[in-house]
Amino acid sequence: MCGTVGLFTGCQALTYCPKKVILGDTGDADSTADDEYQSPFRTWYSKASVRKSPRRMVEEGDDDAFFFSPELVPVARHPLVMELPPGTFREILLQHLYRYLDFTAKLEYLVVNRTALGIAQGSVRVDIPEEMRLDAYKIYCDEAYHTLFSVDLLQQVQQRSGVRAKLPEEPYFLTRLRQYLETLDASRRPLVELLFVVVSETLISASLAEVPADDGVHPTVRAVIRDHAADEGRHHTYFAMLVRYLWAQLDDEARRFASRIVPTLINFFLAPDTPALLDELRGYGVKADTAQQILAETYTAEALATHARITARQTVRIFAALGALDDSAARDAFENSGLLIE
Numbered sequence: 001m002c003g004t005v006g007l008f009t010g011c012q013a014l015t016y017c018p019k020k021v022i023l024g025d026t027g028d029a030d031s032t033a034d035d036e037y038q039s040p041f042r043t044w045y046s047k048a049s050v051r052k053s054p055r056r057m058v059e060e061g062d063d064d065a066f067f068f069s070p071e072l073v074p075v076a077r078h079p080l081v082m083e084l085p086p087g088t089f090r091e092i093l094l095q096h097l098y099r100y101l102d103f104t105a106k107l108e109y110l111v112v113n114r115t116a117l118g119i120a121q122g123s124v125r126v127d128i129p130e131e132m133r134l135d136a137y138k139i140y141c142d143e144a145y146h147t148l149f150s151v152d153l154l155q156q157v158q159q160r161s162g163v164r165a166k167l168p169e170e171p172y173f174l175t176r177l178r179q180y181l182e183t184l185d186a187s188r189r190p191l192v193e194l195l196f197v198v199v200s201e202t203l204i205s206a207s208l209a210e211v212p213a214d215d216g217v218h219p220t221v222r223a224v225i226r227d228h229a230a231d232e233g234r235h236h237t238y239f240a241m242l243v244r245y246l247w248a249q250l251d252d253e254a255r256r257f258a259s260r261i262v263p264t265l266i267n268f269f270l271a272p273d274t275p276a277l278l279d280e281l282r283g284y285g286v287k288a289d290t291a292q293q294i295l296a297e298t299y300t301a302e303a304l305a306t307h308a309r310i311t312a313r314q315t316v317r318i319f320a321a322l323g324a325l326d327d328s329a330a331r332d333a334f335e336n337s338g339l340l341i342e
Ligand SMILES: [Fe+2]
Pocket: 108, 142, 143, 146, 228, 232
């Protein structure tokens, strides 16, 4: 089963038993799930964006603002890109916004909500308190709304700017995740999908953290991302707790496997969409080898490792607290991904 398609089109997601896969056939792993769950959703009905935020409209009169923070789009600031005709810089920021919104929408409805629904209705059978299961439905509502406001914003900005979005057929993170899942034994895939969601929900992306505070960015973009960040704070807390319940129910072999693949999953989420960026640069008339050079000089191994380390700091802490780094191969994998260097 692929991790990215099928939930709403009748694949086996709703009928398989990940618990059996995750726990082994006996299903009798020691569950230490206690009843001390402190729900981060106690004020959800009054605080969630889907409950309280207005539709964010791209009004007229903000045409000087950027559509994304230039600091978060390093390719736009490469010297060879700065030599391109006036207007290219702004369009690169705009296309970055489009890709960000498309990435967000597809992450939510193809990946996170597939797992959220599985947790809520029990096909992802990690033993958790009933309240936690109900909270997964709140996440499901949140993420559906995040999809809606992302697509809504994308369409409004296209209309307002008159610039069409050039989007990849499939965001690169989905391609990487899907291809990786295809290499695995089917028995491993449910655990990997769940871990990918834990990783993606506990990373603190620069976009969520920094765009709302950047007053050079269009206020509607900032408002949408602020709405999203507020909801994701609750999700972060939830998934940090969920992975503790999961971990308590894994046997040693599954824990070792899980520990060793977390850096790979972090990379799937964070690495730049190089095929889409190459296409975009070629669209501005940049030759293929120059476009390759721009990306190689922008996304150096060091730059990527630094970005991953900052973004995944909390995620690494969560897995370290579970003992994931006690396994030497797992520790090597974290170190080799640059996640442990201070
Ligand atoms: Fe979300």
